[in-house]
Amino acid sequence: MINNTKDYKFRVDVNINNQKSRTIGKGHYFLVLSLTFIVNFDSTVAIPIISNYAISLGASVIFASFIVGAYSMVHIP
Numbered sequence: 001m002i003n004n005t006k007d008y009k010f011r012v013d014v015n016i017n018n019q020k021s022r023t024i025g026k027g028h029y030f031l032v033l034s035l036t037f038i039v040n041f042d043s044t045v046a047i048p049i050i051s052n053y054a055i056s057l058g059a060s061v062i063f064a065s066f067i068v069g070a071y072s073m074v075h076i077p
Helices: 026-056 061-074
Strands: none
Touching: 026 061
């Protein structure tokens, strides 16, 4: 039985190539949250408008639902 009593300590350096760590400031964090909210809110508001607009142009209810479904598939955030 071999008894190795050496204490190996490994140091993991996250900053490879002497790069500075990057953090997001509070202003940028608020900007990202605001833009995300606006994009999601825009998608939620546009769907009823699109369906009513398609029906007012003469589309059937089934075709209007296909239009809304296509918009939802393309506009996935």
